[in-house]
Amino acid sequence: MGKLKVFEVVFNDEDPLYRAGDLVSGHVRLLLSEPKDAVRGICIKFKGYSKTYWKEKETSGVDESERTRSVTYLSKEFYFHEQLIILGKDETATDGNAAKIVLHAGEHLFPFSFRIPIKPLPHPFEGFYGQVRYKVTAKIDRPAKSHYKTQTLFCIIGAGIDLNTKPDSQIPSIGEDEKSVCCMCCVTGPIKVSAQTNKSGYVPGEFIWVSGVIQNQSSREVIDVTAKLVQTVICVARREVSGRPHTRSQVRVISKVKCEGCDEYSKVSFSRKPLLIPSCPPSGLIACGLIDIQYHVKFDADIGRTPLDTYIYLPITIGTVPRSSSNAVWSPRNGEVITQQPSATARQLQLVARYESSCEGPQSIPNKYGYTFGKLMFAPKYPMYNFSLPDPDNEPPCTCRPDQILFNL
Known part of the structure; x- marks a missing residue:
C-alpha cells in the first residue's frame, strides 16, 4: 500500500447508532510512512439511500432471429446526500495551487460533523435484491493520479411500528388446511390441520406462541409439523433505470x-410452542419506497410417503414498540437490567430497547473503490427486547371442540 498505511473513518460514538436529527461526528485518520505530495484535498460524503438491483434475461424474435440479452433493473431513493471538504479543495477547483498540499509522514486526524435530516428514515437493511444503507465515504483527491477512497456504514433508528396504536395486533391469526391422499388408487379420509398464533403483532425478542390440531383420517402418518417464521422481501426496480417497474422477492x-x-x-394437538422472533427489521420497512417486508408463520405438516404436505400461512406484524402490557424484562442501551415492569409510555419503551445486529449476521459490502483497507463487513441493528419465557406448565392448554378444526387459546 506504499506510503499510505491507514486510511479510515472513525466515529466519536463507540456504537454508531443514530436517529433523525442527531449529530454524527468523528474524524478521518491517515497514517503515512513517508510524505505524500500533490494532494488537492480531502472530502467526505454522507449518504442515506435505498437501492434495488438485479438482471433478467429477455428473449426477442423467433427462430433464427431469436436473441437473448441481459436487462438491468435498477432504482435508487436518496434520503440525504451531503459533501464536506475537510482539507484543501474539491475536484472542481481551478486554482493552479490547489494540488500543492503536502502531507507529512505520521498520523493525521481530520474532524468532521454532520447533522442527519429530521425526516422519516427507514431502518438499514441488507437483502439480495435491495439494500438500505447509511454510509460515510472519504476521498483523498490527487489530480492526474488515482484517488484514494475508503468507506464505512452506520445504523439509523428508523421509522417503526408502535403496537400500542394497533389494537388488531392482539387478535390471534388463525388458519386451516385439508388434504386428501390416495393409497393404492383408493382415496382415504382427509388430513385436517388447523393452527393459530396467540396474537398477530409482535416485536423482536418476543415469542410467538403457536398451537394446532391434527385430525388424521387417512392411512398415512403425519411425521411432524414445523412452524416457521418467514420473511418475504419485495423489491421494486425499473427496467433500464427509467422503464416499467418490476418486482423481485426474496423469501x-x-x-x-x-x-x-x-x-x-388418530388425532393430536400441540399447545403454545414458543417460536422466538430474532433481531429483524419491522414489517413494511416504513419510509422506504423501494422495499417492502412482510412476515408470516408457515405451518408445514409433513405427510409420510407422499410429497403432498399441508400448508397454513398466518400473517403477522413485527413492530418496534411493544404493547405496554407485554410481559417483558426491559434492558436499556447501556446494558443495565431493569427487573421490574415500568409504567411507561410507548416513547419510553422505545428508549429502553437494546439494539442487536441482524439475525443474518454481518454481510460483505461490495467495494467499488480500488483502495479500501480490509474487507468491509456490516450488520444492521434493530430494536430488541428481553421477554421472559413463561413456564408452559402454568399456561392454559389449547382447547378444541371435536366437531371443529378451529380452537381458542
Whole structure:
C-alpha cells in the first residue's frame, strides 16, 4: 500500500447508532510512512439511500432471429446526500495551487460533523435484491493520479411500528388446511390441520406462541409439523433505470420450531410452542419506497410417503414498540437490567430497547473503490427486547371442540 498505511473513518460514538436529527461526528485518520505530495484535498460524503438491483434475461424474435440479452433493473431513493471538504479543495477547483498540499509522514486526524435530516428514515437493511444503507465515504483527491477512497456504514433508528396504536395486533391469526391422499388408487379420509398464533403483532425478542390440531383420517402418518417464521422481501426496480417497474422477492426462514405429528387414523394437538422472533427489521420497512417486508408463520405438516404436505400461512406484524402490557424484562442501551415492569409510555419503551445486529449476521459490502483497507463487513441493528419465557406448565392448554378444526387459546 506504499506510503499510505491507514486510511479510515472513525466515529466519536463507540456504537454508531443514530436517529433523525442527531449529530454524527468523528474524524478521518491517515497514517503515512513517508510524505505524500500533490494532494488537492480531502472530502467526505454522507449518504442515506435505498437501492434495488438485479438482471433478467429477455428473449426477442423467433427462430433464427431469436436473441437473448441481459436487462438491468435498477432504482435508487436518496434520503440525504451531503459533501464536506475537510482539507484543501474539491475536484472542481481551478486554482493552479490547489494540488500543492503536502502531507507529512505520521498520523493525521481530520474532524468532521454532520447533522442527519429530521425526516422519516427507514431502518438499514441488507437483502439480495435491495439494500438500505447509511454510509460515510472519504476521498483523498490527487489530480492526474488515482484517488484514494475508503468507506464505512452506520445504523439509523428508523421509522417503526408502535403496537400500542394497533389494537388488531392482539387478535390471534388463525388458519386451516385439508388434504386428501390416495393409497393404492383408493382415496382415504382427509388430513385436517388447523393452527393459530396467540396474537398477530409482535416485536423482536418476543415469542410467538403457536398451537394446532391434527385430525388424521387417512392411512398415512403425519411425521411432524414445523412452524416457521418467514420473511418475504419485495423489491421494486425499473427496467433500464427509467422503464416499467418490476418486482423481485426474496423469501427466507428466520426462525422455526418442530411440533408433534400423529399416526394414521388418530388425532393430536400441540399447545403454545414458543417460536422466538430474532433481531429483524419491522414489517413494511416504513419510509422506504423501494422495499417492502412482510412476515408470516408457515405451518408445514409433513405427510409420510407422499410429497403432498399441508400448508397454513398466518400473517403477522413485527413492530418496534411493544404493547405496554407485554410481559417483558426491559434492558436499556447501556446494558443495565431493569427487573421490574415500568409504567411507561410507548416513547419510553422505545428508549429502553437494546439494539442487536441482524439475525443474518454481518454481510460483505461490495467495494467499488480500488483502495479500501480490509474487507468491509456490516450488520444492521434493530430494536430488541428481553421477554421472559413463561413456564408452559402454568399456561392454559389449547382447547378444541371435536366437531371443529378451529380452537381458542
